[in-house]
Each structure stands twice: as structure tokens, then as C-alpha cells.
Amino acid sequence: MSLLSVDNLSVHFHTRNGIVRAVDGISFNVEAGKTFAIIGESGSGKSVACYSILGLVPMPPGRFESGQVMFQGQDLLSLSEKELRKVRGKGISIIFQDPMTTLNPFLKIGDQLIEPLRQHFGMDKKQAWQKGIEILEEVGIKNAAQRMNAWPFEFSGGMRQRVVIAMALVTEPEIIIADEPTTALDVTVQAQILKLLKELQERRNIGVIFISHDLSVVSDIADEIAVMQSGVFVEKGNCDSIFNAPQHEYTRKLLAAVPSEQKIHSYDADEVLIRVEDVSVEFAGAKGLETIKAVSNVSIDIRKEEILGLVGESGSGKSTLGRTILRLLEPSSGKVIYDGRNISHYSSSQMKPLRRQVQMIFQDPYASLNPRMTVYDTLAEPLLLHRICSKKELDETVFALMDSVGLARESVLRYPHEFSGGQRQRIAIGRAIATKPSFIVADEPVSALDVTIQAQILDLLLKLVEEYHLTMLFISHDLGVVRYLSDRIVVMHDGKLVETGSVEDVFDNPSQEYTRSLLNAIPGKTLLSTEQVQSTGDF
Amino acid sequence: MNSTQHSELLDNIIRGTSLWEDALYRLRQNKLAMIGMVYLIFMVIICLLTPWIAPYGYEEQNLRLGAVPPNAEHWLGTDTFGRDMLTRILYGGRLSLLVGFIATAVALVIGVTYGAIAGYAGGKTDNVMMRLVDIFYALPYMIFIILLMVVFGRNLLLLFLAIGAVEWLVMARIVRGQIQSLRQQEYVEAAMSLGLSPAAIIIKHLIPNALGPVIVYTTLTIPNVMLLEAFLSFLGLGIQPPQSSWGVLISYGVETMEEYPWLLIFPGLVLTLTLFALNFLGDGLRDALDPKASKD
Numbered sequence: 001m002s003l004l005s006v007d008n009l010s011v012h013f014h015t016r017n018g019i020v021r022a023v024d025g026i027s028f029n030v031e032a033g034k035t036f037a038i039i040g041e042s043g044s045g046k047s048v049a050c051y052s053i054l055g056l057v058p059m060p061p062g063r064f065e066s067g068q069v070m071f072q073g074q075d076l077l078s079l080s081e082k083e084l085r086k087v088r089g090k091g092i093s094i095i096f097q098d099p100m101t102t103l104n105p106f107l108k109i110g111d112q113l114i115e116p117l118r119q120h121f122g123m124d125k126k127q128a129w130q131k132g133i134e135i136l137e138e139v140g141i142k143n144a145a146q147r148m149n150a151w152p153f154e155f156s157g158g159m160r161q162r163v164v165i166a167m168a169l170v171t172e173p174e175i176i177i178a179d180e181p182t183t184a185l186d187v188t189v190q191a192q193i194l195k196l197l198k199e200l201q202e203r204r205n206i207g208v209i210f211i212s213h214d215l216s217v218v219s220d221i222a223d224e225i226a227v228m229q230s231g232v233f234v235e236k237g238n239c240d241s242i243f244n245a246p247q248h249e250y251t252r253k254l255l256a257a258v259p260s261e262q263k264i265h266s267y268d269a270d271e272v273l274i275r276v277e278d279v280s281v282e283f284a285g286a287k288g289l290e291t292i293k294a295v296s297n298v299s300i301d302i303r304k305e306e307i308l309g310l311v312g313e314s315g316s317g318k319s320t321l322g323r324t325i326l327r328l329l330e331p332s333s334g335k336v337i338y339d340g341r342n343i344s345h346y347s348s349s350q351m352k353p354l355r356r357q358v359q360m361i362f363q364d365p366y367a368s369l370n371p372r373m374t375v376y377d378t379l380a381e382p383l384l385l386h387r388i389c390s391k392k393e394l395d396e397t398v399f400a401l402m403d404s405v406g407l408a409r410e411s412v413l414r415y416p417h418e419f420s421g422g423q424r425q426r427i428a429i430g431r432a433i434a435t436k437p438s439f440i441v442a443d444e445p446v447s448a449l450d451v452t453i454q455a456q457i458l459d460l461l462l463k464l465v466e467e468y469h470l471t472m473l474f475i476s477h478d479l480g481v482v483r484y485l486s487d488r489i490v491v492m493h494d495g496k497l498v499e500t501g502s503v504e505d506v507f508d509n510p511s512q513e514y515t516r517s518l519l520n521a522i523p524g525k526t527l528l529s530t531e532q533v534q535s536t537g538d539f
Numbered sequence: 540m541n542s543t544q545h546s547e548l549l550d551n552i553i554r555g556t557s558l559w560e561d562a563l564y565r566l567r568q569n570k571l572a573m574i575g576m577v578y579l580i581f582m583v584i585i586c587l588l589t590p591w592i593a594p595y596g597y598e599e600q601n602l603r604l605g606a607v608p609p610n611a612e613h614w615l616g617t618d619t620f621g622r623d624m625l626t627r628i629l630y631g632g633r634l635s636l637l638v639g640f641i642a643t644a645v646a647l648v649i650g651v652t653y654g655a656i657a658g659y660a661g662g663k664t665d666n667v668m669m670r671l672v673d674i675f676y677a678l679p680y681m682i683f684i685i686l687l688m689v690v691f692g693r694n695l696l697l698l699f700l701a702i703g704a705v706e707w708l709v710m711a712r713i714v715r716g717q718i719q720s721l722r723q724q725e726y727v728e729a730a731m732s733l734g735l736s737p738a739a740i741i742i743k744h745l746i747p748n749a750l751g752p753v754i755v756y757t758t759l760t761i762p763n764v765m766l767l768e769a770f771l772s773f774l775g776l777g778i779q780p781p782q783s784s785w786g787v788l789i790s791y792g793v794e795t796m797e798e799y800p801w802l803l804i805f806p807g808l809v810l811t812l813t814l815f816a817l818n819f820l821g822d823g824l825r826d827a828l829d830p831k832a833s834k835d
Contacts, residue, residue, distance in 0.1 A: 326732055355734030368725035371558055372747045381743075382733045415557050431729065 002029035003174050003207040004053075004092075009067035011045075011052045014060060022048040024231035025066065028224075030175055030207040037210040037218040039254070040228035041450035042421075046211045049228075050177045053077075054092060055084040071175075090120045093168040097180040099160035103152040109136075109163055110148030116171045132170065139166045140196060157314075158189035162196065169200065175207045182217060186313035187477060191521035194221055213450060215254055216480070217523045219243060227251045257455040273439060273471050274302040274325060279334030281320050294320040296495045297334070302439075302471060309486030309503075310475045311518070317495035318475050322441040325473065326358050327351055338439075356386040356435035363444035365424035369416040375402070375427055376412045382434040404467070405430040406460060422453035426460065433464055443475045458485055479522050483507060491515050562751075565827040572823020575816035582813060586632040593630065595623040608801055616801045618791070627783050628806055634784040635810070638699060639765040645703025646764075647757055650710025655741050655749070657711070658718030669715065672708050680705040688776050698777060702764050713756055717749035751828035758821035762814040769810065785810045 011023040022045045030036050040046040051057050053069050053076055069076040072091060076084065096102045104112060113135070114128035123131070129148065136144035139162040152160060161181060168176055178197065182190040198221055201208055212218050218225060219239060226236040227250060235248040246252045281295040295317040302308050302325075312318040323329045325336055327343055336344045343354065362368035369378060379398045383389055389397045399409050405426045416424055425445060432440055442461065446454040462485065465472055476482050482489060489506045491498040491514070499512045510516050566572055585592070594613075604621035607613065615624035657668040684701045691697050721727065722745070730740050769786025771777035773793075778784045785806050792803030 328728065328732055352734045355732065358732075360729065360732045362725040362729060364725060368729050370726045370730075370744050370748070373743075374557075381730075381735075385733060385735060385739075417558070418556065428729070431733075435733075 003032050003071070004030040004209075005070045006049075006053065007068045007070070009049065009052070009069060010065035011048055011057060011062055012065050013062050021231045022062070023052065026226075026228070026231075026233050028226060028233070028236070030209055031223075032174070032207050033201065033205045034223040035201065035208040035210050035221050037212060037222035037225045038228055039212060039215060039218055039225060041213055041452065044228045045231040046228050047179055050094075050179065050209055050211060054088050054094070054177075055079070055081060056088075086120070089116045089173070090171045091173055092175040092177060093171060093173040095161075095164055095168045095176060095178045095181045098184045099157055099164050100184070102164050103160055105152050107152075108148070109150050109152065109155070113148070113163070113167055113170060116167065120171050132166075135166045135170045136163070138200070139163070139169070140192075141166075156189075157185055158192060161185060161189075161193055165193075165196065165200070169204070172204070173206065175209065176201075177209045177211070179211045180213065181210075183212070183214070187479065187523075188313065188517060188521040190217070190523065194523065197221065214523070215243075215451070220523050227254065253452055257451040271304040272301045273304045273339060275335075275337040276300045276302075276321075276325060277335040277337065279321070279324060279331045279336060281317070281324050281329060282332040294495055295324065295331075298492070298495075298497045299334075300490055300497065300500065302473060305465075305469050305471055306487045307465060307472045307474055307485055309482035309489040310473055310492065311477065311479060311482050311489060312492035313477055313518075315494075316492045318492050319443055320495075321492070322360075322443055322473055322475050326360055326441055327354075328360075356382075356388075357437050358439045358441075359432040359435065359437040361425075361429055361432050361440060361442040361445045364448050365421055365428055366416075366448075368428050369424060371416055374413050374415055375407065375430075378416075378427060379430050379434055382431060386435050388435055401430045401434055404433070404464070406456075420453075421449050422457060425449060425453075425457055429457075429460065429464070433468060433470075436468060437470070439471045439473075441473045441475065444477065445474075446481060447476065447478060454481070461485065479507075479518065491518070562824075562827040566823050569823040569826065571819045572827075575819035575823070578812065578816040579820065582632065582816075583636065586629065586636055589629040589633055593623075593626040595626045599623070599626075608799075615805045616799075618802055619795065619799070624788075624802065624805055627788060628785070628809055631783040631785045631788050631806065632809065632813075634695075634778055634782065635765050635768060635786065636813075638702065638768040638784070639761040641699045642702035642706065642764045642768075643757055643760045645699060646706035646710050646760060647753070649703065650707035651714050651746065651749075651753060653707070654711035654714025655718050655746055658715040659722060659737060659741050659745065661719070661722070665715070665719075669712075672711055676708050684771065685776060693776070693779060695778070698768070698771070702767055702771075705767075706760055706764060710753070710756060710760070713752055714749055717752060718745050721745050721748050755821055755825040755828060758817055758824055762817045765810070765814065 005027075006029070007027050008025050009023055009027070010021070010025050013020040013022055024045075026049060028036060038046045038049065048057055048062075052062065052064070055076075064077055067077060071087065076087065079087070103109075110129060110132055113132040114123075114125070117123045117128040117131060118125070121128075132148055133144045136147060141147055141159065141162055152163075155163065165181075181197070182193050185193060194217065197208070200206070210218065210222060222239050224236070224238055225242045226233045227242070227248065228234070229250050235242065235246065235251045237247075242251060243255065246255060277299050279295060279298050280293060283292045283294060298317075298321060300308070310318050310322065320329065324331050327336065327346060331344050334344070335342050338354065338358070343351065346354070373381075376398055379401050380394055383394060383397055384391075398412065402409055402412065407423065407426050407430065411419070416427065419427065429445075445461065446457050449457060458481065461472070461474075464470060474482065474485055483503055486503055488500065488502055490500050491506065491512070493514050499506060499510065499515050501511075505511075506515060507519065510519060600620045600622055604617055605619060607617050607621075609616045613623050613625070615628065617623055618627070653668065653672075657665045660668075683705065687697060687701045718741075727740060727744055730744050735743070765785070768777055768784060769789060772779075772784055772786030773790035775790075778787050788806035789803060789810065792799075792806060796803050
């Protein structure tokens with residue numbers, strides 16, 4: 001018998017703009033020792049589906065329209081809040097996405113860890129503390145006894161996620177809901193956490209519901225996969241059938257959106273546009289703390305019209321380097337030479353004429369647009385500032401820009417919050433190319449986007465690079481994306497340059513240990529290989 | 540800036556809803572705030588029209604009449620000099636509201652400018668500027684205002700300036716905090732990478748986004764200022780008879796409270812209602828401008 005069986009579950013939200021069918025008649029079973037994965041893009045209803053089971057969706061505006069959720073012989077939907085509280089944590093626990101915000105910064109790790117034990121089992125403090133130490137050891141935290149007394153901020157992201165997993169496990173639940181548990185983590189850490197989850201699951205024979213937007217992550221761990229779109233499971237099946245014989249249009253689209261290597265970009269490799277010579281960037285620490293060296297002694301050449309991929313994990317200094325090249329930051333030592341000019345210490349007035357030639361695209365399209373400016377104002381701003389066109393031509397130029405980044409002209413007077421993430425990124429890209437720059441730094445431009453949107457934006461970037469003869473520094477932590485887009489790759493780690501080379505060299509024949517470990521951590525290698533086989537097929 | 544000249548496209552253009560319009564929508568849903576707003580608009584109009592609609596002149600005395608309770612001729616009664624209370628309250632409202640609005644405007648202009656510059660500059664500049672605010676804040680403001688009044692004499696303009704000069708301190712702090720956190724936003728960095736000047740960034744990108752809390756604080760400052768004026772007048776430092784403000788009327792009413800209670804009740808009532816209205820509106824604006832902070 002299944003641990004959990006969900007039958008025809010529907011959750012609708014009644015809002016002032018009408019009814020939103022967040023979850024619309026889904027059914028699934030979770031078996032002991034198996035992983036059931038729900039795949040979907042943001043807004044597909046995957047989180048609502050799981051949270052509603054535990055009564056964690058506010059009702060109203062939410063409402064169960066139909067369904068039965070059987071767990072331990074009772075229908076969870078019919079339980080009172082008080083009864084549900086006994087199920088939460090004890091029977092079913094949740095691992096949330098962002099380990100930086102799930103832990104209470106004002107409580108010691110140990111106190112947070114034993115809270116559910118005291119709550120659900122009425123253990124005394126000593127007993128619970130002992131149990132906490134054991135569980136921390138189990139999730140791979142060294143010196144567990146001492147670490148129990150540590151504060152959350154003393155842990156790195158990966159370690160925090162281990163603690164969060166420990167918190168989920170400490171009550172020995174039968175089912176764990178893991179909601180994008182690795183999305184906020186670096187790729188090498190992600191690999192460790194996935195491995196840990198898998199081990200724990202086997203050892204303890206728990207059922208796991210794994211929610212993710214990332215097919216490649218799921219391909220490594222799932223036994224059964226459901227693909228969710230607009231509140232409905234469009235396809236459900238085992239790993240093999242989903243990846244090798246997808247039935248539904250949308251599943252195929254998702255699979256096709258996983259970037260693989262197929263690039264059409266070509267460039268002249270001779271001329272150097274930007275030369276970075278032995279650049280270091282230091283940040284003064286707070287009083288009493290030493291200065292932080294974000295970038296140390298990095299030298300790279302960026303050639304005209306190439307796409308240079310800059311890869312590194314968080315804290316590797318890749319964004320700092322990008323901003324230094326654009327002179328949004330000043331290098332502490334070394335030189336940044338743009339088109340023969342040493343701009344390392346240019347004042348902002350000296351930089352101003354150059355600003356129209358160098359632009360930046362940011363990671364988060366929700367933060368990089370001024371929420372109080374319409375598309376028109378946003379795009380017109382650089383045009384007017386750098387006198388790209390006369391006032392008379394302004395409207396035409398703005399419309400032309402919208403055309404080239406694929407935005408509908410009708411929406412010219414809309415505000416950023418009225419667009420989806422992908423469209424917002426298009427606006428941001430439009431702003432960056434408005435001045436017809438020759439060099440663009442793209443800092444993780446697709447990592448905040450859903451996979452299918454990701455593919456569209458990458459293609460847009462490629463198209464623009466060709467059209468405008470752009471040189472681009474493409475910063476990303478996602479090796480798959482970098483591989484898809486770049487001509488050459490630079491790998492950074494701890495502020496230092498690790499490896500430089502062509503895409504083929506770095507991927508197929510990495511010379512450095514660190515690069516190898518990065519490559520090994522890429523999830524979904526099985527997926528990539530099956531896809532390469534498939535690519536000759538009927539896709 | 541818009542694109543009216545392109546009429547063939549204009550038909551299809553979808554007008555977006557700005558965050559301001561969105562906030563206005565939410566404000567309209569808030570009954571209490573709307574009542575407050577309607578009351579305030581009504582008060583302002585009445586006070587503007589006072590010279591034409593007031594039944595008597597504000598200096599018109601009728602010593603023989605003396606203080607009489609409300610009656611058909613004098614709806615709100617008369618004071619000890621036989622002056623019509625309704626008239627005096629209306630004229631008082633003109634001054635009270637004027638003080639409220641102008642002093643707040645003074646505070647707004649100084650505070651927003653000062654706070655925005657400090658917040659944007661950061662580092663040492665910010666430190667010096669904000670310590671200066673701290674020092675001003677530590678000075679007992681009553682003494683400051685009294686000193687100003689004593690040195691420069693009682694003067695309406697000076698009263699506005701003095702009150703404004705006290706109230707801008709909090710405004711500067713609020714704006715500075717807002718600007719500081721907005722500065723970290725990527726769209727500000729984007730504006731820098733476009734080559735916008737600091738002034739343009741502050742005016743176009745930072746201040747419009749910092750205005751929400753400023754507007755809320757403004758509506759809450761106006762009643763503060765009116766109270767302060769009432770208080771100063773009560774102490775004899777503000778507006779002096781025969782000119783009247785609500786504060787003056789209340790202070791006079793207090794003296795004669797036992798014999799002629801209507802001299803205190805009516806001006807007190809009007810002032811209280813106005814303060815209520817402003818506070819309701821301020822609360823409503825806070826909820827409307829920051830929907831996440833309110834309960835639903």
C-alpha cells in the first residue's frame with residue numbers, strides 16, 4: 001500500500017480577478033523508499049499542491065474543490081488544524097528551497113533542531129539534544145556536538161541545507177516534501193545534497209516528493225515523474241519513459257529547453273577588445289576585519305565579437321570582475337584596457353562617453369527595472385541620455401528596439417510588474433542594446449528564469465550578438481548554459497583564475513582539478529547522454 | 540512623455556496600471572480613509588471660502604451681547620467679546636490648516652532632499668549629515684522655537700519655518716533609510732552603467748520609489764504640526780488674537796471652560812475630527828502603498 005495517496009485534488013483561489021485553478025484534479029501515490037518528482041515551471045501549481053496537503057495554503061482565498069488525500073488511514077483534507085499539526089513534521093516534513101531564510105537567525109542550530117522533538121515527542125532537553133547530535137552526524141556535519149551550539153550565520157549555504165534536512169528528518173517522518181531543495185545552491189554543493197538525500201532515503205526507507213523546475217536534477221534521483229502545467233499533470237511516468245519517450249507536447253518542450261551544445265556563432269578571433277591585466281579588487285572590511293580580496297591577479301583577454309563564458313560558484317568573484325571591467329567598481333591594482341585605452345582609474349565624467357559602448361544585463365529581471373517607469377520610459381532613458389536619436393525619432397526607435405527584443409509594441413506603456421519574468425528580461429536587454437554598445441556584460445541573465453523561457457532568452461542573446469556584432473562576457477554558474485552560448489570559457493574559483501580555454505578544451509579535457517569537480521557535479525548526465533542519442537531522432 | 544503622434548498604433552496600445560494607480564484603487568476600498576479624505580477636502584474648501592460664507596467678520600465684537608450659548612443667530616454661540624464662534628472657528632481653521640500644510644511642505648522639501656543626498660552619498664558624507672540630524676534632534680525643540688520667536692518676534696512666516704525646521708528631521712531619516720536600501724537595487728546599478736548622473740539617478744530612480752513611506756509620514760506630520768501650533772498658541776507663542784487659530788480658540792476656551800463650555804467644545808471638536816481624518820487617511824495610504832504590510 002502507498003504511504004500517501006492523493007486522489008483528484010483541486011485547489012482553487014478565489015481572488016478579486018476571478019477564480020485561479022492552481023491545482024486542478026491531480027492524483028498520485030508516494031511509495032516508501034521511492035521518489036516522486038513533480039516538475040513544472042513557476043506558477044504551475046506544484047508547490048500549492050504539496051503545501052495544501054498539509055494545510056499550509058491560506059484558506060480563503062484558497063479552497064479545496066475536490067479530492068482526497070489518504071495518509072496513515074485518514075483523509076488529511078478532513079482534519080482540523082490541530083490534528084494537522086500532529087501530521088506536520090511528525091508524519092510529513094518539508095525541506096524548503098532557500099536555506100538562508102528557513103533557519104531562524106536568532107536561534108542556535110541545536111535549539112531549532114530539537115524544537116520538533118520536544119513538540120511532537122515531549123522529549124526532555126538532554127535526550128533531544130543527544131538525538132540532535134546524532135542526526136547532524138547523519139547528514140554529514142562534522143563536530144556535530146559543537147556545531148549544535150553554532151548560529152545559522154556560521155554555516156555556509158550547503159551546510160545550512162544539511163541542517164534543514166536534519167530538521168526535516170529528526171522526527172523520523174514517513175514522507176519528506178523537498179521543495180526545490182537545491183535550487184539556491186552551487187552546482188558542486190547541489191550534487192552533494194542530492195547524494196545525501198538519496199542515501200538518507202534508502203537508509204530510512206522514506207517516501208520523497210521532490211518538487212523542481214529542473215529536469216536534469218530530477219533525472220538523477222526520481223523514480224516517478226509528473227510533469228505539471230497550469231495545475232494539471234500533463235504527463236506522468238517513470239524516469240525512463242518521460243525522458244526517452246515523452247508523450248505530451250509540453251514535456252517535449254521542456255526536454256528540448258535543456259541547453260545542449262549547438263551553437264552557430266562565429267567570430268574573428270584576432271583583435272582584442274578588452275584586456276584585463278593582473279587585476280585585483282579588494283573591499284575594505286568592517287573595522288577590525290581584514291580586507292576582502294574578491295578578485296586577485298586575474299588577467300584575461302576578451303576578443304572582438306566573441307562570447308566569453310565566465311564560470312564560477314557563488315563567491316568566486318565573477319560578478320565583481322564583470323563590474324570592474326565595466327568600471328562600476330574600481331580595480332585596486334592592475335589594468336583594465338578597453339579598446340587600447342587604460343580605463344582603470346577613469347573618473348565618472350571620463351567614463352560617460354564610454355558608457356554608451358559598454359552595457360550590462362542583470363540577473364534578476366524583477367530588480368533591474370525601475371517599477372515606476374513604463375517600458376517606454378525605460379527604453380527612452382538611454383536613448384535620450386546619449387542622444388542616440390532625435391526627439392522626433394524617439395518613438396520609432398523605441399518601437400524598433402521592442403521589435404528586436406521580441407516585445408509587443410502594444411505594451412509600450414505598461415509597467416514592469418505587468419510582465420512575466422522572461423518579458424521583463426527582454427525589456428532589460430532592450431535597455432542594454434539601446435545605445436548600440438559594442439560590449440555587454442551579462443551577469444547570470446537567465447538563472448532566474450524558467451527553463452523554456454531560458455532557452456528563448458539565450459537564443460535572443462545569440463541573435464543580438466550576431467546582429468549588433470556584440471562582444472559579450474557571459475557570467476554564469478550554469479555550465480550547460482555557458483557551454484551552449486560561449487566561444488571560450490574562463491573558470492574562476494575563490495577570486496582566482498583557474499582555467500581558460502575553448503569550450504571543447506574545458507569541457508572535454510579540463511586541465512585543472514577544480515574544473516573537473518565542477519563538471520562532475522553537473523546534474524543529469526544521464527539525461528544529456530540520452531538526449532545526444534535522441535537528437536538524431538524525431539525531436 | 541508619450542507617443543500620441545503615432546495615432547495608427549495608439550488604438551492598440553495597452554495602458555499599463557502604474558503602482559500609483561494600483562495604490563489608489565486599494566485606497567478607494569478603504570472606507571475609513573475615504574471618509575477622512577472627503578472630510579478633509581470639505582474642510583479645505585470651507586476654509587478657503589470663509590471670507591464669503593462666514594456670517595460675521597472675525598473682529599466684529601458685540602460687547603453688550605457677551606458670551607451666549609448656541610442659538611439661532613449664533614449657531615455655535617459667541618465668546619466673551621460677543622464674537623461669533625462659527626466665524627472664529629472658520630477663520631481659525633484657515634490658519635491652522637495653513638500652518639499644517641505649509642510647515643509640512645517645508646519639512647518635506649528639506650527632509651527629502653537632505654535624506655536623499657545622505658542616503659545616496661553614503662560613507663563619510665552620510666555619517667556627518669546624519670550626525671548633524673542627531674544633534675538637532677537632541678536639542679529640545681520647544682526651546683529652539685521659543686528662542687526663534689523671541690529673537691525674531693512673532694511672525695506667521697517664522698512660525699511655519701520654525702515648525703518645519705523641527706519636523707524635517709524625522710523625514711530626513713526615513714528618506715535616507717529608504718534611499719539606502721533602494722540604492723542596492725539592480726535598476727540603480729543599471730542606471731549607473733547607463734551613465735546617468737547622480738542627480739538624475741536620485742530624482743528619476745530613487746525618490747519616486749521612496750515616496751510611499753514619505754507620503755504616509757506626511758499625512759501623519761500634518762496633524763503633528765497642527766497640534767504643535769495649537770500648543771504654541773496655547774502657550775502664547777503662536778498666533779495671537781484677534782487673529783485666531785484652533786489652538787488659540789482652545790487655549791481661550793480652557794480659561795473659561797467652567798462658565799462657557801461651548802468655547803472649548805466646538806474648536807476642540809473640529810480639531811479632533813480633523814486630526815482623526817488625517818490619521819485615517821494616513822493609515823489608509825500606508826496600507827494602500829505597501830499592500831504586503833497589511834494583513835490580507
